[in-house]
Amino acid sequence: MECVRPKDGSKLLIRKVKKEFEFTPNLDELSDLMEVSGNPSRLKILALLYRYQEACVCDIADVLELTVPAISQHLGKLKSHSLIDSRREAQTIYYFLTNHPFNKRLTTVFAGLGEW
């Protein structure tokens, strides 16, 4: 894609590419998921759930050394993006990773990391 403008060919290409990037729902969703899971705390939560299958709010708070409301807010965000779900056992709520396609890619990355 050339910068020099007078060439008609490049003007047509610019117009084509502009149209291509006018509506990008797939990129927007990908951006959303990368942003929500890319946060340092939330990525650690996902990594922890990947390795230990499930955990409750106060244990995650203990491990990551954040307050329980902070963890609860992060979990809420991950849940609203369908990356995690939860089950209740008496008073305790356990969170776990869902089968979301994004999680499959992410856990492949986690597997390849070996150590955190």
Next chain:
Amino acid sequence: MECVRPKDGSKLLIRKVKKEFEFTPNLDELSDLMEVSGNPSRLKILALLYRYQEACVCDIADVLELTVPAISQHLGKLKSHSLIDSRREAQTIYYFLTNHPFNKRLTTVFAGLGEW
């Protein structure tokens, strides 16, 4: 990982996991890269460079309908994370994707999307 605390076993597990998440350079780098490329504008820039190999600042600005300084700042950020590089041709600077491992994963995702 259990929430019920009095069990000694769970205390030991918590302590083990806490140590495991004390220093996480790989997760921190992954978080960084996901955050920088997850931004809607920067993800579009990366997608555009993936599909068209290279582009200059003013063409990217035209396509994404942002100002040239805004694009320049985004490109600077991507460059500082080694996700893109640049070459100069007279007065024009062309940006392109690097062979960074993160880009390999990202372009696999782009390829799988088909349409944006």
Next chain:
DNA sequence: ATAGAGTTTAAGTATCTGCTTAAATACACT
């Protein structure tokens, strides 16, 4: 040396984010 094109940097602003503490809610147990 000058002018113009292309790009980067500086400064400002509005908005957003992530944490905290406090309060409220949900639930189990008695």
Next chain:
DNA sequence: AGTGTATTTAAGCAGATACTTAAACTCTAT
């Protein structure tokens, strides 16, 4: 019904972000 545990929600604050416009810089062509 009351109490305690676990969790969520509300409110506030400090810091960060992404865009803009204006100014400065880099380079080419003359």
